[in-house]
Amino acid sequence: MYDPAVLAAQAAASRRAVVEAVIAARLQRMAGRWFTPEHMWVAVDGETATVGITDYATGMLMDILYVSLPEAGTTVAAGEICGEVEASRAVSAIYAPVDGTVIEANGCLDAEPDLVNDDPYGAGWMFRLAVGPDAEVSLRPGLLSPGEYEEFTRKDG
Secondary structure, three states: OOOHHHHHHHHHHHHHHHHHHHHHHHHHHHOOOEEOOOOEEEEEEOOEEEEEEOHHHHHHHOOEEEEEOOOOOOEEOOOOEEEEEEEOOOEEEEEOOOOEEEEEEOOHHHHOOOHHHHOOOOOOOOEEEEOOOOOOHHHOOOOEOHHHHHHHHHHHO
């Protein structure tokens, strides 16, 4: 009646299709951003860069309880620690993915730090930087494209 080998092959194909769909959806959410090995993301629009932590990082940290962000006017350098995230599992540093001057911190995170968990690429952004007209973020050594970051997290996790 039912061939166990055929059923096993169908189940494996179904699992692969689900995994591929999840990866495709994740890559779509990550589009337009660059990533660091420290699990930060940056999206540049003109002379402004918006910074946050990735959904991979929020999954590892679990419930975000508190976020300490750099204040407006603070100059940060790529790779430099500029804040921290306190979560149910650990306290983790926030690293600047690019050089710039902080022009805004996400004040909503003071009252609702869980926005980082709920929407890390949207309402859970952390701070914005003035990066200047010549910001060539894609050329900064160490920044990863969405596909490269996906591959990195598969190896890291």
